[in-house]
Amino acid sequence: IKDLLKETEKVINLYVRLRDSGDGCISCDKPSHWDGVWHASHFKSVGSNSVLRFNLFNIHRACEQCNWFKAGNIVEYEKRLKLKIGDDRVEWLKCQNGVKRYNSEYLIRMKNIFTKKAKRLAKRMELLI
Numbered sequence: 001i002k003d004l005l006k007e008t009e010k011v012i013n014l015y016v017r018l019r020d021s022g023d024g025c026i027s028c029d030k031p032s033h034w035d036g037v038w039h040a041s042h043f044k045s046v047g048s049n050s051v052l053r054f055n056l057f058n059i060h061r062a063c064e065q066c067n068w069f070k071a072g073n074i075v076e077y078e079k080r081l082k083l084k085i086g087d088d089r090v091e092w093l094k095c096q097n098g099v100k101r102y103n104s105e106y107l108i109r110m111k112n113i114f115t116k117k118a119k120r121l122a123k124r125m126e127l128l129i
Contacts (some may be wrong), residue, residue, distance in 0.1 A: 005102060015114045
């Protein structure tokens with residue numbers, strides 16, 4: 001399960017980075033063309049809230065500095081997230097608490113779905129270039 005969690009999260013994070021590739025950092029002013037390392041940052045951390053681990057409203061593209069060295073730069077993250085997904089969804093995310101135990105069937109299914117989604121999105125992006 002532990003390995004499947006990591007593999008699934010890796011694929012979903014790739015999908016999010018692709019999905020948000022036209023966006024700058026969710027937590028600061030770095031533009032989409034910034035030439036640094038990009039992460040898929042969780043608004044509510046996986047460690048504190050596993051129920052939102054794979055929720056796409058909870059995961060957005062962020063620069064490495066904000067995500068790792070500024071703990072997500074969460075105050076700015078929240079401001080920008082409200083602009084991106086709306087106040088209601090952010091408030092909903094903030095109210096979600098809990099632990100979710102993922103089983104292998106679910107993780108395999110999610111991994112397969114998001115592998116396909118990421119491949120399709122990458123192919124579509126190549127066509128636009």
